[in-house]
Amino acid sequence: MQQINWYPGHMKKTKELIQKNLKLVDVVIELLDARVPISSRNPQIDEIVVNKPRIIVLNKSDLANPNDTNKWIKYFKKLGVNAIAINSLSGTGLDKLMSEIHSAVKEKMDERIKKGLRKRPVRAMIVGIPNVGKSSIINRLTGKKSAKTGDKPGVTRGKQWVRLKGNIELLDTPGILWPKFEDQNVGLKLAFTGSIKDEILDIETIALRLIEYLCEKYPTYMKQRYKLSNIEDDGLKNMDNIAKNRGCIISGGRIDYTRVANVVIDEFRSGKIGKITLESPDDLESTIEE
Structure with a gap:
């Protein structure tokens, strides 16, 4: 990415x-x-x-x-x-x-x-x-x-x-970002929440990273929202299963990754997946210098 x-x-x-x-x-x-x-x-x-x-x-x-x-x-x-x-x-x-x-x-x-x-x-x-x-x-x-x-x-x-x-x-005052993200996880989280313009991002990869995070941290929410019978170890398999359950399929039975990416990102941002916080004070060591 x-x-x-x-x-x-x-x-x-x-x-x-x-x-x-x-x-x-x-x-x-x-x-x-x-x-x-x-x-x-x-x-x-x-x-x-x-x-x-x-x-x-x-x-x-x-x-x-x-x-x-x-x-x-x-x-x-x-x-x-x-x-x-x-x-x-x-x-x-x-x-x-x-x-x-x-x-x-x-x-x-x-x-x-x-x-x-x-x-x-x-x-x-x-x-x-x-x-x-x-x-x-x-x-x-x-x-x-x-x-x-x-x-x-x-x-x-x-x-x-x-x-x-x-x-x-x-x-x-207008919104101000900082010149670069030394920790790419920070950039990812801002992409998930919509603080970086979607137009400059690879939306499919961003959605895959979000699915990986949510399946690890909030598996119950993901199972309920996307009717997943189980959470796979492979994030792409989870993305494929979400796409199939939501009908994000194009001709030839192929996955429409752009469509499923937009579904998951939109539903996360609107709170439809659940009340989710992506970082806690407990895991600050890697994201902030106190």
């Missing part, structure tokens, strides 16, 4: 935009995908944000394993960062996010009042890799379509300030 290495020019500009505008904000909201909290963390964000108050938001928590999500919240708390789980599509957890924003800047705002400065809106910046749901969150918080949304990465371009209820002004 080709090395996943995707860093369009607009992402370099986004990094510069975040650095330039950081001084304007009181708090940074770092948005992660609850299914892949480490793989969806841009390591450059730590370097860029430095000492600003920060809140980690685990979005798409409705698609993730709830036990693993709780483990991640505890993990980030140990690192000294508050983390909350939300579902931007239903709005679950957004009230908690609003109160966390105010808590994070309370000391700074109290200081302003003591100095006799007028009360001003809290200024927050939202950052994250592509397709983790920034636009959906903003639209939920404003109650209108302030930000473009799409199920493909790279929809938001340029920066925009959005006024939220609760006297908060939010700076939206």
Whole structure:
């Protein structure tokens, strides 16, 4: 499989935009995908944000394993960062996010009042890799379509300030990936969840790797969803059996690999296979330097 290495020019500009505008904000909201909290963390964000108050938001928590999500919240708390789980599509957890924003800047705002400065809106910046749901969150918080949304990465371009209820002004930024994935497993997980454009990937190979992972870690879900009588040791055999059970066959009885690949990837991303988290704090050694 080709090395996943995707860093369009607009992402370099986004990094510069975040650095330039950081001084304007009181708090940074770092948005992660609850299914892949480490793989969806841009390591450059730590370097860029430095000492600003920060809140980690685990979005798409409705698609993730709830036990693993709780483990991640505890993990980030140990690192000294508050983390909350939300579902931007239903709005679950957004009230908690609003109160966390105010808590994070309370000391700074109290200081302003003591100095006799007028009360001003809290200024927050939202950052994250592509397709983790920034636009959906903003639209939920404003109650209108302030930000473009799409199920493909790279929809938001340029920066925009959005006024939220609760006297908060939010700076939206485009999704930012990092220049290369040193661990190819990180690239694979981002491909599974849709943070890398499908157009630049070998979709059949990505689906095969996803099937291998799910058959190993979530065999019961795979058996139930795809009517598999048993899980084979060979991932390609499992892919073939899924294709046969779903009618992904072309003339001559051959497997339509593109079609079965799209079925499995779409059903994983929409949560139809089950509530699945692809990484746990327990297996961090290989994916993060603490």
